[in-house]
Every structure is written in structure tokens, then in C-alpha cells.
Amino acid sequence: MNDMGFPIPSKKERITDPTVGRLVAYRRLLMRLVDDGVPVVSSKEIGEMLRLKSSQVRKDLSYLGEFGKRGVGYDVSRLLEDLAGILAPFEVWRIGLVGIGRLGEALLNHRSFLSENYEVTAVFDSNPDKVGRSYAGKLCYHIDDLPRVIAEKDISVLILTVPQQAAQAVLDAAAGTGKIEGALNFSAAVLQAPPGVQVKDVDIFIELEKLLFKLKASEQKKKQSF
Amino acid sequence: MNDMGFPIPSKKERITDPTVGRLVAYRRLLMRLVDDGVPVVSSKEIGEMLRLKSSQVRKDLSYLGEFGKRGVGYDVSRLLEDLAGILAPFEVWRIGLVGIGRLGEALLNHRSFLSENYEVTAVFDSNPDKVGRSYAGKLCYHIDDLPRVIAEKDISVLILTVPQQAAQAVLDAAAGTGKIEGALNFSAAVLQAPPGVQVKDVDIFIELEKLLFKLKASEQKKKQSF
Known part of the structure; x- marks a missing residue:
């Protein structure tokens, strides 16, 4: 049964949806970096490419047991392998x-x-x-x-x-x-x-309504600041 | 400018996306209840219809200044009006x-x-x-x-x-x-x-991957409990 994915680390079994969403985004980015032949990437670079704080990136990846080397960054292939393994099912x-x-x-x-x-x-x-x-x-x-x-x-x-x-x-x-x-x-x-x-x-x-509500709140804030 | 929507209550200007999502779901449900001629609804009934805890429903609606009458519930038309006003933009x-x-x-x-x-x-x-x-x-x-x-x-x-x-x-x-x-x-x-x-x-x-990750976590938990 366990041919494909790694087991989920026990403290991540109750991982929240937004975190899973970010893991999927990291995996997608890392696949692109592998294709582009990039060997190493920093949390700052990942954050910039995905509009996330680098502290968030480090936190997410440390949960997976991945720690970048200070001043160097993460090994792209190994990080991709770990992420893909966590996200992969036990069977297709x-x-x-x-x-x-x-x-x-x-x-x-x-x-x-x-x-x-x-x-x-x-x-x-x-x-x-x-x-x-x-x-x-x-x-x-x-x-x-x-x-x-x-x-x-x-x-x-x-x-x-x-x-x-x-x-x-x-x-x-x-x-x-x-x-x-x-x-x-x-x-x-x-x-x-x-x-x-x-x-x-x-x-x-509903996703559209969420965006429109945010825009309404921004407009309101702008008006109040006059 | 202010023909359509009510201003957002100041403490709700930074309302989170999941909350907005629930407000939209309440509005949709209440529109159906109005169509069906239902005059009053309780937080428990709303919760059951939307797969939410009644405490969550009460919390969301109290933010809007809406408090149901104990043992009676919320006035459906008034609640819909308030929700629609909050969600409506200042202009289309x-x-x-x-x-x-x-x-x-x-x-x-x-x-x-x-x-x-x-x-x-x-x-x-x-x-x-x-x-x-x-x-x-x-x-x-x-x-x-x-x-x-x-x-x-x-x-x-x-x-x-x-x-x-x-x-x-x-x-x-x-x-x-x-x-x-x-x-x-x-x-x-x-x-x-x-x-x-x-x-x-x-x-x-990514929404599909979120679901699949949850299913993997469930499967893993089931295996561990044997």
C-alpha cells in the first residue's frame, strides 16, 4: 500500500487547508525550479515568488523536517521530493x-x-x-x-x-x-x-464575493481617511 | 455613492475570508427561506442546514448586531436585509x-x-x-x-x-x-x-489536493488505530 506517498508526520495530520494549499504551491514552484536547473533556493526567494512572508515559508518547511542552510538555502531536489512524498497518496x-x-x-x-x-x-x-x-x-x-x-x-x-x-x-x-x-x-x-x-x-x-467584500472594505477605509 | 450597501461595521472591516464566505452562505439560505415563506429561523436550524455549529452562527450574526430571540430565533426578512446590506457594494x-x-x-x-x-x-x-x-x-x-x-x-x-x-x-x-x-x-x-x-x-x-490530503490523513489515522 505504501509505495507512493510518505506517511504524514504525526503532528501534521491535522494540518489546515491553507497550509496544504501552500505546500501544493511550493511543490509547483519547486518543479519549475528543477526544470530550470536551479539547485538551491532560499525562503526569501520562495516567499517573493509566491507572495508569502519568508518566515511563513520557513515555518511550513520546518514542519516537514526541512531546514535550509543559513546563507545558502534549501536543496531544491530534496525539498521537492519531501513535499511530493507528503502530498502523494498511499495509492493513486x-x-x-x-x-x-x-x-x-x-x-x-x-x-x-x-x-x-x-x-x-x-x-x-x-x-x-x-x-x-x-x-x-x-x-x-x-x-x-x-x-x-x-x-x-x-x-x-x-x-x-x-x-x-x-x-x-x-x-x-x-x-x-x-x-x-x-x-x-x-x-x-x-x-x-x-x-x-x-x-x-x-x-x-463565493470566492468572487470574498474579493468584492475586501474591495468594499478598502474603499470604505479610503473614504474615512479623508 | 451610498445607495446600495450599508457601511461595514468598523470592527468587521478586517473580517476574514472564511467569515465572508459564511455570510454569503447565510444570505443564500435566507433568500431561500424568504421564498419558502419561512418567517423565523434559529441558529440551530441555520447551522444544521449549512453544516455549521450553532455557536458559530450566533457569533457571526451577533457581529452584525443581530441577536435572535431566545426560544424564537431570528426574523428572516430583517436578517436577510442586514446581511445583504453588509455584502452589497457602494456601487454595482x-x-x-x-x-x-x-x-x-x-x-x-x-x-x-x-x-x-x-x-x-x-x-x-x-x-x-x-x-x-x-x-x-x-x-x-x-x-x-x-x-x-x-x-x-x-x-x-x-x-x-x-x-x-x-x-x-x-x-x-x-x-x-x-x-x-x-x-x-x-x-x-x-x-x-x-x-x-x-x-x-x-x-x-489546489482545492482538490486539499481534499485528497485530508483523505490521506484519515486513511493513515484509520491504519494506526488497528
Whole structure:
């Protein structure tokens, strides 16, 4: 089972989402540095490239047991190996994407959607015109076959790009197989997570509202300072 | 200037992103409750519907000056009005969406992408076949016309759905107008924010990695408990 990823250091098992987000960003940056033939990088340089404080970078990396050499920096290849190992799963995640609308297709065809850590194993839709066709090289099954295909193909993660009103029924049908460990929900539905299933919502419109709220606060501050 | 939104209470000007996210979720839920003719709701009911602790709900709403009546709950219409006012901008945000690929189209056509708080005023692409066409009712301009159209149409927010390698140049060209206050970046590019511009990254693949890391931690914990 343990061919791919390293175990997570015990004090990092409850690592927060923002930290994981930064680790992923470090990994992406280090891959670029390896490609560019850069052997060593400092926390200051990492921070500048990723808009982070160097103290934050040092803290994150020291958790992984990585300490840069003062005045020299981190060994790029070793740091990448450590980061990749922590982030890698014990086995490649097998993902089912449900809902081949514009967003589903956008995700499937995005070039960042390629990883050694996971693979989209099957896609699903309720539209008979889409069933049997191939999307980004993945065969589309009818949504009614979700439980069967999940079991056959050992799928443990779902990406839900279905309409809001369909999301809960899809999740429940999939979870009924006992195979599903997590779901990434792109619909605006607020889902009840079935037992044993972790649900993470990605609401791109809430991200927009967060930005707009910040801008409103800035505007207000500016007005007050006159 | 102050026709739409209420000022943000001074202690909430530095409100964190997760809190804003919850306020948006409360607003969305309350709109549904108003539609359903529900007059009163308790923090416990809100919490159950949104997978939040009722103590968290009470804390968030008390910041807004809203206190439910013990044993009764919150007046749904009044709470919605307060929330909507806090979240509403001083003027409707005018947004330019740059990059009409699958993701750009998915956003434009998404039914959640309708709000009284903002409007997409123009869309942009570098592909001459797309320029002059209409996308979700918005005329597509050539990317070279970005500065001119931003100035003419008083656009202050950008949504960047361009390829990674194009994102910084687009942002810089737009910021050069002095009109842009914020940008929502969907590309994987790590952008240098021009002075006075707030950049927010939405990396849907990092969200997937966050979920997968949590699942790995759960699996590891389960193994250790045997």
C-alpha cells in the first residue's frame, strides 16, 4: 500500500487547508525550479515568488523536517521530493467526475488537471446523447450506472459538477456503495455528507464575493481617511 | 455613492475570508427561506442546514448586531436585509472577464453568476474569431482594447480565465489604466499584484489536493488505530 506517498508526520495530520494549499504551491514552484536547473533556493526567494512572508515559508518547511542552510538555502531536489512524498497518496486516487456541462468539460480539459496523485477513471452524465461518448479520453457512463461503475473501477473520490438540485441524490447513490471517501462539490448545493464521506465545497462565486467584500472594505477605509 | 450597501461595521472591516464566505452562505439560505415563506429561523436550524455549529452562527450574526430571540430565533426578512446590506457594494461592481475558453464560458453561463452586486460589463479574448461575438449576452472585445474598454466602461474588477503565461501581462495592461481595484485569478500563474490592486487566486486544483490530503490523513489515522 505504501509505495507512493510518505506517511504524514504525526503532528501534521491535522494540518489546515491553507497550509496544504501552500505546500501544493511550493511543490509547483519547486518543479519549475528543477526544470530550470536551479539547485538551491532560499525562503526569501520562495516567499517573493509566491507572495508569502519568508518566515511563513520557513515555518511550513520546518514542519516537514526541512531546514535550509543559513546563507545558502534549501536543496531544491530534496525539498521537492519531501513535499511530493507528503502530498502523494498511499495509492493513486481514482476519481469519478459527474456532470459533463461546461464546467465539467473545462476541468477535464485543463492542463493542470494532470497529476501523479490522481486520475479521472470515469465520467457520468444523465444526458443519453453524452453517454458512450468520450470526454478528454474518458468514457461517459449514464448516471444510473454510478454505483456499478464505482464498484467495478474502485473509484473513491467524486467531483460533482452537476446542477444544484441533483447533487445530493448523486452523492447519496454513490456513497451507498461504501466506496466513496470524499467529494469535491462544485454545485451551489449545501450537501449533507453521508457517514464516512468528506465533502469539500468549491464555490467560485463565493470566492468572487470574498474579493468584492475586501474591495468594499478598502474603499470604505479610503473614504474615512479623508 | 451610498445607495446600495450599508457601511461595514468598523470592527468587521478586517473580517476574514472564511467569515465572508459564511455570510454569503447565510444570505443564500435566507433568500431561500424568504421564498419558502419561512418567517423565523434559529441558529440551530441555520447551522444544521449549512453544516455549521450553532455557536458559530450566533457569533457571526451577533457581529452584525443581530441577536435572535431566545426560544424564537431570528426574523428572516430583517436578517436577510442586514446581511445583504453588509455584502452589497457602494456601487454595482463592473467586471471584465478576460479569456473565453471553456472555463470562462462556464462562469458566464452559470446561473449563480447573477447578482445585484456586480455585472459582467465586457468580455475579452485574443482570438479574432471570438472578437465581436456575444457570450452570455456580453460583447467580446480584443484583448488589445482592454485598457480603452476598461476606461470607457468604468470596469474596476477583472476575472482572469486566461492561460497561465498570459495572466501577468493582462493584469499589468489593465492595471495601467489606474481603474482596476481587484482581480480574481483562475489561472495557475502566481501574479505580482500591481500597486492598489488586490489579487485573489482561485485554484480549483489546489482545492482538490486539499481534499485528497485530508483523505490521506484519515486513511493513515484509520491504519494506526488497528
